[in-house]
Amino acid sequence: MNRWILILLPSIFLFGFGAAELSQTKIEIKYPSNWPKPNYDFEKKPLYKERVKLGRKLFYDPILSRNDMVSCASCHLSFTAFTHVDHALSHGINDSIGTRNAPVLINLAWNKLFMWDGAVNNIEVQALAPISHASEMGNDLVTLLPKLNEHDVYPALFKTAFGEEKITSKQLLLALAQFQLTLVSANSKYDKVKAGVLKFTEQEANGYKLFQQNCNGCHKEPLFTTTEFENNGLQPDANLRDSGRYQVTRMSKDLFKFKVPTLRNIQYSFPYMHDGRYNNLNEVLNHYRADQELNVINQQNKPVIQITEHEKVDLIAFLLTLSDREFLFNPDYGFPRN
Amino acid sequence: MNNFLITIGLCLLHCSANCQYTIEFKPILNGQKLFLDSADLYTVNSNEVVISNLKFYAGALHLVNHKKQKVKTDSSYHLIDLAKPESTKLQLEFQEELLVNDFRFKLGVDSITNVSGAYGGDLDPTLGMYWTWQSGYINFKLEGFYATENGNREFQYHLGGYLNPFETVQEIRLDILTSKKIVVLIDLEKFLKSIPAELPDNIMSPGKNAKLLSELLVPIFSLENE
Known part of the structure; x- marks a missing residue:
């Protein structure tokens, strides 16, 4: 009899492990049918509900930082399009100030490269940068992983999500990536107009026309970005000395190029530009307008648009139709309360 | 059928x-086996040198026969850490006896893996x-210092990069194998001496x-x- 129990016990454990893997539920992101295919290969690496849930918990947990004070959400707040408003340059651990304005986290599955300079080439390895940066979370994986493995809650959550006993860096990075891949904004007024559900006002329609004539080259519909890198003629900040994409490629053609940000939810993601130098859309449009005094440095690259003050108001009215409150207040994206 | 059995038998034997x-x-x-953190053992350009860290990736290991055909490939990456x-x-390991001439591998991680x-x-x-x-991966990491009259002069070479035109992965080809026990020498004196002084x-x-x-x-x- 005792022998049978000894044989049966391991079998139950084995079934238990099998069940952990089987409990993983595949999910898919939803987006309009006229959108391009995401850059992320969901066929090869599908999303799983349990991994997304785990990634969301990690995203909001300051355990990722060295002093348990800074979470991803510290600089990427859901209500403000997952960016850090009110600060030109985002701040991290011990009130350190970084050198760039935290970018929005919107429709990341369509991006090929990440960060303002494209230094990160895959969303799965993106989290390494803020976790390890001295001015962001000031941590490293070698310190963080034992902390997670000895945690009261995380070992079980990781096991449910990945079916393995030990928490590894690959699992941590995948979980964070999976949550961020679900951050899809496709329910703005613009989208509803495109779907034939709503109509633009006359002012918005005029703004849309101006947008298509002047902005669509870089902020291309429907994502409102080409996801490429451009030099928009901003005078380089003498203190920050940020040469942008050049820092990654070391090619002179990439000097002062930064990633074209999406304009979706632009109403909420102020301040603007990679260094947060402009506080409102009026200032941004003034930068691009022909009647502004050109910068001494870098002016040859400046895209110039010719619009009147009146047209500027219409263009801004259109940009506000890119706000997606269903995205900003999506209960699946906010702080996990249970 | 008999032939099949003979083939299997030969394979098993081999x-x-x-x-x-x-x-x-x-x-x-200096022609001697390298030990990490060993003082008073090695010199380069008349300076005592101490190596504290040597790590690199070897990937796409393959053996090539006399017809220049790849006969065995191991596609995984191996981190070699002294x-x-x-x-x-x-x-x-093989399933059968092979006539192998060359051993080749990638020093570092290729661009596809990097992205x-x-x-x-x-x-x-x-x-x-x-x-x-x-x-991006560091393909080759060498750290240490020269003990000079003016104190230690540290060096750190973390070599990597997958973007053109600065892609750093290299193919190493070692020709004419005579033994199944391949010992690959890595002459660090030659490397350190070849680095331009500037x-x-x-x-x-x-x-x-x-x-x-x-x-x-x-x-x-x-x-x-050799």
Whole structure:
């Protein structure tokens, strides 16, 4: 009899492990049918509900930082399009100030490269940068992983999500990536107009026309970005000395190029530009307008648009139709309360 | 049917003892085996030199026959870390006896792997061979110092980068194998002497210096008893 129990016990454990893997539920992101295919290969690496849930918990947990004070959400707040408003340059651990304005986290599955300079080439390895940066979370994986493995809650959550006993860096990075891949904004007024559900006002329609004539080259519909890198003629900040994409490629053609940000939810993601130098859309449009005094440095690259003050108001009215409150207040994206 | 059985039999016979190649990476300095953190043992350009860290990736290991056909490929990446002696020895096993002439491998991680997301195993980013501020693997890491009259002069070479024109991965070809026990010498004296004097002692990011130094690594690999 005792022998049978000894044989049966391991079998139950084995079934238990099998069940952990089987409990993983595949999910898919939803987006309009006229959108391009995401850059992320969901066929090869599908999303799983349990991994997304785990990634969301990690995203909001300051355990990722060295002093348990800074979470991803510290600089990427859901209500403000997952960016850090009110600060030109985002701040991290011990009130350190970084050198760039935290970018929005919107429709990341369509991006090929990440960060303002494209230094990160895959969303799965993106989290390494803020976790390890001295001015962001000031941590490293070698310190963080034992902390997670000895945690009261995380070992079980990781096991449910990945079916393995030990928490590894690959699992941590995948979980964070999976949550961020679900951050899809496709329910703005613009989208509803495109779907034939709503109509633009006359002012918005005029703004849309101006947008298509002047902005669509870089902020291309429907994502409102080409996801490429451009030099928009901003005078380089003498203190920050940020040469942008050049820092990654070391090619002179990439000097002062930064990633074209999406304009979706632009109403909420102020301040603007990679260094947060402009506080409102009026200032941004003034930068691009022909009647502004050109910068001494870098002016040859400046895209110039010719619009009147009146047209500027219409263009801004259109940009506000890119706000997606269903995205900003999506209960699946906010702080996990249970 | 008989032929089939004979073939199987031959395979079994062959593979019982001889179908395994072992590869050992053996770094040397001044013609002697390299030990980490050993003072008073080695000199380069009349300066005493101490090596504290040597790690690199060997990938796409393959053996090539006299017709220049790849006969065996191991597609995984191996992190060779001198601080972990067991990592310096690899094995390639076969199902049958092969006529092998060359041994080739990639020194470093190829660009496809560099852009394909998070990995575990030898490519785990916790192993000190992945940049965090910029995606990409360090292919070859050498750290140490020269003991000079004016104190220690440290050097750190973290060589990597997968973007053109500064891609750093190299193919190492070691021709004419005579034994199944392959010992690959890595002549660090040759490398350190070949570094142009005007270059900085710390090269830790992708770019033209990393590319130049990566190219200087190619001739330092050779077969023992060649």
